[in-house]
Structures are given as structure tokens and as C-alpha cells.
Amino acid sequence: MKNTYTQSRLGLWQKTLPFMLGAVLISSIALAQSNKPVIDSIMAEETNNSQLEKLAHELFDGVGPRLVGTPQMKQANDWAVAKYKSWDIPAHNEKWGEWRGWERGVSHIDMVSPRVKSLEGTQLAWSPGMGKKTTTAEIIILPDLADSVAFQQWLPNVKGKFVMISMCQPTGRPDDNWKEFATTESFDKMKKERSAMTDAWRKRVSKTGLNNKTLPVALENAGAVGILTNNWSAGFGVDKIFGAYTKKVPTVDIALEDYGMLYRLTESGANPKISVHTESKELGVVPTFNTIAEIKGSEKPEEYVMLSAHFDSWDGGTGATDNGTGTLTMMEAMRLLKKYYPHPKRTILVGHWGSEEEGLNGSRAFVEDHPEIVKNLQALFNQDNGTGRVVNLTGQGYVEAKDYLTRWLAAVPDTIKNRIKTVFPGAPGGGGSDFASFVAVGAPGFSLGSLSWSYGSYTWHTNRDTYDKIVFSDLKNNAMLAAMLAYMASEDPAKTVNTKTEGIKWPVQVKATRRGGLDK
Structure with a gap:
């Protein structure tokens, strides 16, 4: 009975399998066909x-x-x-929190000595406003000091000056441009030098006992009139623009080309002066929202x-x-x-x-x-x-x-x-x-x-x-x-x-x- 039953079931399975597979295939085709009008309409629209x-x-x-x-x-x-x-x-706006309210205003950044040149720069988000005031002052570069004690001894030198706290990049050309035109030897030499400079600058900041967040605050508290940075994004003409940590004086990102010029002039003793006017508004506490829409x-x-x-x-x-x-x-x-x-x-x-x-x-x-x-x-x-x-x-x-x-x-x-x-x-x-x-x-x-x-x-x-x-x-x-x-x-x-x-x-x-x- 068992063998007969098994054989019977097997025969039935053999007979129905093509039908089942066909049904699945037909179902898949039907599903695809039923979806097709909407898919085609989306595509055409x-x-x-x-x-x-x-x-x-x-x-x-x-x-x-x-x-x-x-x-x-x-x-x-x-x-x-x-x-x-x-x-x-x-659709609606759904409140989920509160944030510091702030609004960017105009910025004017110019070199006025040893020659006149308008500079490309952007005040960082949440940078303090200067009102109607314009500040003209010399530049000083964060020096390479022995340790945090030496930094504290040097700190009074920033009073009344703009302070440069970013490395001077050795090249403004992106790496793919170097790969296309440079010899292998010159490209490798540049990368090695840049890597060493980057490491040395990181150590320079570290030896102050501060970091990229606390350093600008220490400088403004010591009387600096502004902080100059360059956050190059490894491409022609691009900088990354993030937020400021200063509370009283502006923090400005200067484009690589102009930052390098100011750095070299300062380093060589030319004593460049820049004029900075940046405006922004503090707006107190403002609500924050997600926008949600629904079908x-x-x-x-x-x-x-x-x-x-x-x-x-x-x-x-x-x-x-x-x-x-x-x-x-x-x-x-x-x-x-x-x-x-x-x-x-x-x-x-x-x-x-x-x-x-x-x-x-x-x-x-x-x-x-x-x-x-x-x-x-x-x-x-x-x-x-x-x-x-x-x-x-x-x-x-x-x-x-x-x-x-x-x-x-x-x-x-x-x-x-x-x-x-x-x-x-x-x-x-x-x-x-x-x-x-x-x-x-x-x-x-x-x-x-x-x-x-x-x-x-x-x-x-x-x-x-x-x-x-x-x-x-x-x-x-x-x-x-x-x-x-x-x-x-x-x-x-x-x-x-x-x-x-x-x-x-x-x-x-x-x-x-x-x-x-x-x-x-």
C-alpha cells in the first residue's frame, strides 16, 4: 500500500509540476504586466x-x-x-528640537599692505558678527613652540593681530592633476613633503596643549582680533566651510591661494595687513523642524x-x-x-x-x-x-x-x-x-x-x-x-x-x- 501510494503521489506530482511551474511563470508575467503601466508612466513623465x-x-x-x-x-x-x-x-513641519539661531551677513576681506588685493574668504558658520566695525591689523602665524608652557608665554603676542592657525599647503593642485602631468619622481616627492608638513603641523597644534576647537577660543581670549584658517578640500578652488568656535571675534576661512600668499608674506617678514568686515546676527533660540509629506x-x-x-x-x-x-x-x-x-x-x-x-x-x-x-x-x-x-x-x-x-x-x-x-x-x-x-x-x-x-x-x-x-x-x-x-x-x-x-x-x-x- 505504501509503495502504491508513493507511486501514485509521484505520478500526480509529475503531472502537476509543469502546471505549477507554468502557473508561477504566468503569475510573474501577470505581476510584471500589472506593474508596467505605472512604471511606464513614471518613466515617461x-x-x-x-x-x-x-x-x-x-x-x-x-x-x-x-x-x-x-x-x-x-x-x-x-x-x-x-x-x-x-x-x-x-505636508507639515514637525518640530523636534531647538537650536542656536544665527544668520550670515556680508563679508569683506582685503589685503591692504604691502599691496591692495581683495581676498577670497568665507566667515565660518556661527561666527560672531562685527556689527558695523571693520578691523585692519597685521597677521601672526601660530609658531612651533616646545610645549604648552612656551605657548602660554608666547600668547600675549597675538593681541591686536589676526592669527593664522592652518598649515600652508605646498600645492593647490589636486592629486589627479599631478598624476596626469608630473613625473613619478616629482609627484612622490610632493606627497612625501606634504605628509611630513601635515604631521609637523598637527604636532605644532598639539604642543600648545589645545586642539582645533579650543585653540581659537584661547587666542581670542588673549586679544586676537580674528582667526584665519584654510580647510582645503584637495581640489581647485575648494575649501570646506564648517563652524566657528570663537565667541567674540570672527573666524574666517581664506581660500588656499590667498592663504598661502598671506602666510608666505608673513613668514618672510613683509608684515601684510588685512582689513576684515563680517556681519552676522544672533537670533536666540529657534525651533527646528522635519518636513513630512504623506500619500x-x-x-x-x-x-x-x-x-x-x-x-x-x-x-x-x-x-x-x-x-x-x-x-x-x-x-x-x-x-x-x-x-x-x-x-x-x-x-x-x-x-x-x-x-x-x-x-x-x-x-x-x-x-x-x-x-x-x-x-x-x-x-x-x-x-x-x-x-x-x-x-x-x-x-x-x-x-x-x-x-x-x-x-x-x-x-x-x-x-x-x-x-x-x-x-x-x-x-x-x-x-x-x-x-x-x-x-x-x-x-x-x-x-x-x-x-x-x-x-x-x-x-x-x-x-x-x-x-x-x-x-x-x-x-x-x-x-x-x-x-x-x-x-x-x-x-x-x-x-x-x-x-x-x-x-x-x-x-x-x-x-x-x-x-x-x-x-x-
């Missing part, structure tokens, strides 16, 4: 009627940089809400697909590629979804986060404040590394990510998906951008990694991060991809399961800083 250039002009040229705590940040929040509402997408789900409204990008920026440029391009990618994706997928199965949210640059604070606050969303998250897609087209996607250490991400990518046209390298399960991101805030609590947050376009040197946190660095063809690619992934994640009949891969050290959740730049 973005190809023929993209709003990215208009959005970029309004945000980067009109509003400008979006430093946390500035009026421009709040202006950007309000602009995004109004833009979403014009597309019939509900409500029709079948599973309590499950969520999220698009994600930080909205804030540093303010040496206009924050175009960090992270204006990620911001516009997600805004445009939401516009596409609203037009061609207005009734998603799951609720689709977009988060435009505040104060990412100071430690992922906006997204960390959202994770803390909205556990009901985080626990029901189908997937989150974040983009934050420049204007380039997306070419990398990893599973962030989740075992099942390969199954559902591969399934969703299958619906994406070959011209987009074939450029993307996937790595599964990958490793969880511990920081770097806002997806990591979600990964830290075990939620499925994914980074859409982009081509560099010399991001690290030329636009990341620099004075050259402006509209003209955007590659709109790549941005269109990313907006389509984000919209398609959100669509597929929303349509998927199955809720994602996200098991952490064994043997991987998982990042720890970090609490948001809710009061920034304010004395405790």
Missing part, C-alpha cells in the same frame, strides 16, 4: 516633464543654504510644504513606505549636492507617485530631515517620536551622497533583504537597474546619513549609493556646492528609481521580514540632540 530644474532653481538660487537654526532653513521647510500642497500632497494608504494605511533625505546643509555654498539633490529626488518621486499612483496600498511618507550635519538629529528624533511608524515600516530609501546616478544598494545586514529588494528591482527598467550593484546581506550602516537612524533600531532603512562626481573633494561641505554642479540626467534617473521602489514596496502583498544576520555587530541607537549650539 520624468523623461518629458521633469520639474527638477525648476525645483533646484527655487531651492538653491532662491532660498539658498539651509544651515540648522537659520531663517533660510525655516524658509526651506515652508517652501517644501507649499510645494507639496500645490501637488495635492498633505495615505488605501488598503494598509498603518504600514509605511518611506522616502528620505536630509534637508539641512552647511552654508559655504548652497547645499546643492549635500543634500539638495537627495531632497529634490524624493520630492520629485512623491510628485510622480501622486500623479500615477494616488491610492497606494500602504501609506507613503517622505521625511526631509533637519540637522543631519550635526549628527542625524532630525531622523533620530523621528525614530524616537514615531515608534508606531518605525515598527510598521515596509522599507525606507535614503539618498545622500551627491548628484550621481544610483549605482549601489546593499541589504544593510538583513537576511531577507535580498528577496524583497531583488523582487522590487525586477520591475525597474533595465536602463536604470542594470547600473546598480547589489550586495547582500551587506552590513548595517552605523552613521553617515539618515537611513542609519532606522537601521539602528532594526528597521529596514536602505541607502541609494550614487556615483561620486568628485563629491568628496569638490562639493561635500564646500564653498562650491552650488546649482551648477548638478547633473540633471542622473537626478532624473534617481527620482524614477525612488518612485518605482516606493511603488513596488507599497504593492508587495507581503510585509517585509528583517532578520539581522548572525555574527554582525549591530549599531547602537543614539539619541537625538534636541538643543544644539546652546549653552547648557
Whole structure:
């Protein structure tokens, strides 16, 4: 009986297997065909009627940089809400903390002796204002002293002077320019000399007993009239522009070319004098916001697909590629979804986060404040590394990510998906951008990694991060991809399961800083 039963079952299996395989194939084809109209519409709309250039002009040229705590940040929040509402997408600004309010004013920086030359320079964020005063003074270079005792003895020499506290770079040419034209011997010699100079300058600062944060404060307390820095970004004409630590006198980043000239003139005894006038306003304590927009789900409204990008920026440029391009990618994706997928199965949210640059604070606050969303998250897609087209996607250490991400990518046209390298399960991101805030609590947050376009040197946190660095063809690619992934994640009949891969050290959740730049 047993053998007869087994043979019978085997015969039945042999007869039904082709039918079952055929049914699966038919089901897959049907699924692809059912998705195709929406995918094709997204592709056609973005190809023929993209709003990215208009959005970029309004945000980067009109509003400008979006430093946390500035009026421009709040202006950007309000602009995004109004833009979403014009597309019939509900949106709001959600307060999550408070920050030191500050607004940049005009700057004039000139060498007046031994000759006259206007200098390229930028006051650092949160640098103290000078009111209507202009200060003209000589320059002194931080010397190489024996130890902190010798530094304290030297310190009175800074009174009434501008102090240079950065190394004088030996070259203003980026390394790829040297590689193209230099001999191997001269390139290697330059790199060796630069490395030795960098190490020596680091030791010079260390021997003061202070660091890059406390040194400017000690100098201003000793009577310096201003601090001069150069934070070269290893490319032609680019400096990284961060924040000031001084409370009473300006801190100004001088471009490499002018910084080197002033340094050499000072070092040779020419006693250059510069005239500095910088204005800024302290605005007290101001609220900080995330901008959230929503397309409500029709079948599973309590499950969520999220698009994600930080909205804030540093303010040496206009924050175009960090992270204006990620911001516009997600805004445009939401516009596409609203037009061609207005009734998603799951609720689709977009988060435009505040104060990412100071430690992922906006997204960390959202994770803390909205556990009901985080626990029901189908997937989150974040983009934050420049204007380039997306070419990398990893599973962030989740075992099942390969199954559902591969399934969703299958619906994406070959011209987009074939450029993307996937790595599964990958490793969880511990920081770097806002997806990591979600990964830290075990939620499925994914980074859409982009081509560099010399991001690290030329636009990341620099004075050259402006509209003209955007590659709109790549941005269109990313907006389509984000919209398609959100669509597929929303349509998927199955809720994602996200098991952490064994043997991987998982990042720890970090609490948001809710009061920034304010004395405790």
C-alpha cells in the first residue's frame, strides 16, 4: 500500500509540476504586466516633464543654504510644504528640537599692505558678527613652540593681530592633476613633503596643549582680533566651510591661494595687513523642524513606505549636492507617485530631515517620536551622497533583504537597474546619513549609493556646492528609481521580514540632540 501510494503521489506530482511551474511563470508575467503601466508612466513623465530644474532653481538660487537654526532653513521647510500642497500632497513641519539661531551677513576681506588685493574668504558658520566695525591689523602665524608652557608665554603676542592657525599647503593642485602631468619622481616627492608638513603641523597644534576647537577660543581670549584658517578640500578652488568656535571675534576661512600668499608674506617678514568686515546676527533660540509629506494608504494605511533625505546643509555654498539633490529626488518621486499612483496600498511618507550635519538629529528624533511608524515600516530609501546616478544598494545586514529588494528591482527598467550593484546581506550602516537612524533600531532603512562626481573633494561641505554642479540626467534617473521602489514596496502583498544576520555587530541607537549650539 505504501509503495502504491508513493507511486501514485509521484505520478500526480509529475503531472502537476509543469502546471505549477507554468502557473508561477504566468503569475510573474501577470505581476510584471500589472506593474508596467505605472512604471511606464513614471518613466515617461520624468523623461518629458521633469520639474527638477525648476525645483533646484527655487531651492538653491532662491532660498539658498539651509544651515540648522537659520531663517533660510525655516524658509526651506515652508517652501517644501507649499510645494507639496500645490501637488495635492498633505505636508507639515514637525518640530523636534531647538537650536542656536544665527544668520550670515556680508563679508569683506582685503589685503591692504604691502599691496591692495581683495581676498577670497568665507566667515565660518556661527561666527560672531562685527556689527558695523571693520578691523585692519597685521597677521601672526601660530609658531612651533616646545610645549604648552612656551605657548602660554608666547600668547600675549597675538593681541591686536589676526592669527593664522592652518598649515600652508605646498600645492593647490589636486592629486589627479599631478598624476596626469608630473613625473613619478616629482609627484612622490610632493606627497612625501606634504605628509611630513601635515604631521609637523598637527604636532605644532598639539604642543600648545589645545586642539582645533579650543585653540581659537584661547587666542581670542588673549586679544586676537580674528582667526584665519584654510580647510582645503584637495581640489581647485575648494575649501570646506564648517563652524566657528570663537565667541567674540570672527573666524574666517581664506581660500588656499590667498592663504598661502598671506602666510608666505608673513613668514618672510613683509608684515601684510588685512582689513576684515563680517556681519552676522544672533537670533536666540529657534525651533527646528522635519518636513513630512504623506500619500495615505488605501488598503494598509498603518504600514509605511518611506522616502528620505536630509534637508539641512552647511552654508559655504548652497547645499546643492549635500543634500539638495537627495531632497529634490524624493520630492520629485512623491510628485510622480501622486500623479500615477494616488491610492497606494500602504501609506507613503517622505521625511526631509533637519540637522543631519550635526549628527542625524532630525531622523533620530523621528525614530524616537514615531515608534508606531518605525515598527510598521515596509522599507525606507535614503539618498545622500551627491548628484550621481544610483549605482549601489546593499541589504544593510538583513537576511531577507535580498528577496524583497531583488523582487522590487525586477520591475525597474533595465536602463536604470542594470547600473546598480547589489550586495547582500551587506552590513548595517552605523552613521553617515539618515537611513542609519532606522537601521539602528532594526528597521529596514536602505541607502541609494550614487556615483561620486568628485563629491568628496569638490562639493561635500564646500564653498562650491552650488546649482551648477548638478547633473540633471542622473537626478532624473534617481527620482524614477525612488518612485518605482516606493511603488513596488507599497504593492508587495507581503510585509517585509528583517532578520539581522548572525555574527554582525549591530549599531547602537543614539539619541537625538534636541538643543544644539546652546549653552547648557
